[in-house]
Amino acid sequence: MKAFDYTAPVTLPEAVGLLVSQPSARLLAGGTDLIVQLRSGRKEADLVIDIKKIPELNALEFDPTAGLTIGAAVPCYRLTSHPVIQSHFPALAEVASWIGGTQIQGRASLGGNLCNAAPSADSIPLLIALGASALIAGPGGRRSVAIEDFCTAPGRNQLATGELLVAIHIPAPAAQSGAAYLRFIPRNEMDIAVVGAGVSVSIAEGVFTAARIALSAVAPTPLFVPAAGAALVGQPVSPAALEAAAQIAQAAATPISDMRGTAAYRKHLCAVMTRRALEIAVTRAQEN
């Protein structure tokens, strides 16, 4: 690993200033991706900016109307153990508990998972399904980007020079709504998704009123499939409706073959994971 400088600003403007003056700087939250990438030589850094000391990036706030704001550096363990997240966003608590092992969850953040922009990122399909957005700060001020638009290519995202992710915002859950994320891994833990499916549904009087479906590890970026969710809207809740949506999601997937699975196997799993995630989300919606 090449030697680099380290700095830990305590305000957002300070961090933006550092990024503007040194655009090649790397941001460090938990470091569970960055440190591995630096050590393996996949990334290099002259300057590493630790963002964990900026208060706004450590905020974790819930408002029944405004929704949930997760600071970009909030580690996963705060999500898994948070009572409001457990009750209002159980799927989010689950996904935070699936990223790495216990030690990793003490460092890894959803913000980092998002910015790392891996096609297989576990949190991103769920965030897309939940209608979340990325709150970004930069030299030109602040802006907000829908999560489905945030990743642009494997390892690449929307952040322009001088910009950093401040927080992820998730709207308050609607009445009779439910969400779920399921991933397939050949082991029970400690693995990268072969295919992941994040879904959310809203139901009124037995009929879907809204639905969003996204997949991971089947395209260069986490894949939002609006048509799959749209196919559910207006349909009565039924196994056939879930299967139809799952088929649409599967059709949108363009997976590759690699060490984690063949393209044909991934394609097959898209429908299975989507349908199973929808079944869980429907149950949750019906219980809400």
Place this chain on the structure above:
Amino acid sequence: MSVTTYNVIGTRPIRHDGADKVTGRALYGADLQLARMVHGAVLRSPHAHARILRLDTTKAAAHPGVFAVVTAADFPPAPTDKIVDFGEGDTLLSSLRGNILASGKVLYSGHAVAAVAAVNAHVAAEAVALIEVDYEPLPCVLTAPAAMAPGAPLLHEGLANGNVAEYVRHEIGDLAAGFAAATVIVERELNTATVHQGYIEPQNATAFWSSDGRVHIWCSTQGSFVARDASAAVLDIPVSQVRVTPMEIGGGFGGKINVYLEPVAALLSKKAGRPVKMVMSRRDVFTGTGPTPGSRVRVKIGVDAAGKITAAQAWLAYEAGAYPGAMVGPGAMTVFACYDIENVLIEGFDVVVNKPSTAAYRAPGAPNSALATETVLDEIAEKLGIDPLELRLRNAAKEGTRRADGPRYKRIGCVEVIEAMKASAHYNAPLPGPHCGRGVAIGYWFNIGLPSSATLSVNADGTVNLIEGSTDIGGSRTSLSMQGAEVLGIRAEDVHPTIVDTDSVGYTGVTGGSRTTFATGLAVYEAAQDVVTQMKARAATLWGTKEVEFSNGTFSSGSNSFSFAQLAAQLGATGGPVVGSAAVNPRGAGGSIAGLIIDLKVDPETGKTDVLRVTSVQDAGKAIHPAYVEGQMQGGTAQGIGWALNEEYFMDGSGDMRNSSYLDYRMPTALDLPMIETIIVEVPNPGHPFGVRGVGEANIVPPLPAVANALYRAIGRRLHSVPMNPATILNL
């Protein structure tokens, strides 16, 4: 039959190294710090097969902070046809050296080409990047069948037959007559992928080449004397000029017998004039050390209506990796080793391919061949309508059974293991529901003897110090101490074991071949007998008698008696210290049979396999420390299940390993396996005073076929390649 009762053997004392290990005080190779020490790094080939046209280390050598650069040109000249033997088989010195630093050609992606020593590991890595190599890429060949095909790219000049380095053949009886007598004949071909032992601690070595010409090496090794002898051979210096200090070892499973870094660190140290420390990364371990061979094995078995095997034939092709020496020999010797068969033909091929040179892995070669035999027998049992364990019982090897490769068995526990499986609660329990399957299989491993030495010094407080040379991988400090304690009539805790360097103990073979508790145990037993003899003489002096009895820890003569501790306190006044020593080279290693019962559940939509229940059964001869025997059984079972279900070297077409991390090399974690139940069978080995058989290896043999047989019952279709991962289960 007499029943021997023991005071120490068969109990479960706390391990002597436990406190050091759990408090972090135990020193592993990566912990070592020496004055003026510098750090080494290795340049590895990005090509699976290429000619080295130019190798220029000028810029690396000139890089600030660099102390030394070495290549194969730095090896002293030695005859290329020299054969070296370190106790577990011979090898060409040129192959040994060629694998340590490539010369002329690189033969696999990850092959070491050059090394640098620098002020720290980061500078060393920078300098490695400055080494200039021009390669002429050559076509590569990655599997045994491809390497055996006409026109395949050749790795070496002068092998017997293209890429086939060795052909083995064992034949007894009349094969044609045997098959003619069969009512059912099944022939199948089974493939296995290259897999790694997966020890947690990467290889490491620190060397200091002193100005007096002596080389001191600290390393993680299964055999300090083998590391010494191999390093001396590679460096072409006498063995007495090398001293190896074995550090604590974080797993080996056969993979830490060969030397990789040790001679390189020594060469760097000679040039740098400083101690040089080298530690592999995980990718280095996967791509630069020896995995176990991928293989293709074809087995044909004929059985008559009574369920008796009438003939068996096997054809085995194992991938040696870059240099000859696949474990096809033991694969061929074990393929039918569990059974009494009159008509047998076994042919084995040792095939070089452009993959890392293979090394031993827990019963090396045996799981590959047992996969074929035990799945074919499972099919035959089904066709004949015989319980699969009953079919095995009708053909089980017994005392006097002759194996096709020659030996006749002494007492062996094959029948007892199968009967224990049949009688187990697990085998008689119903399966929990749909999509579940139960599989069984058995397997054999030889175990070995080889030399061991031990010394026991009696302390005045009634304890003894044990000096020995077997690196402790699985609790051998304690299993050895217990054997000494049993003889001396003291507690296991009263024996203080220390594993010392090669200058400080007699020659001791590797911790491998499941030999340590057997052979070093025998050395400790003999050393303890020596202590007893000497102490009896001291008691005789004190009591003015000639006859002294010793039993249950008490020396006695007439009305006189001393406990071991009481007499130990008198040694100063009766002639000074008592030191007992023994050096042994036993021939009576007893083979071990293991069996496995496994229940699996397969998700029909995803192909994911869940392991529901597992029972491992093994003949331990005599379990010295039952908890460590159970640990070996559970460990071998876990590794075998991983091998069967998900592990493999995932290579791209150019021979680059794409999953060289524990994230993507999918070994099972604790969350993937239930508690593995164990049944220890004890059929004493007549070749050991306590009846010990090695227990480290046979347990990894049955899991591959047991998983395959269970999967067949769960999904209704037989798979013929390992790993049997979710995609292959769904045929996607």
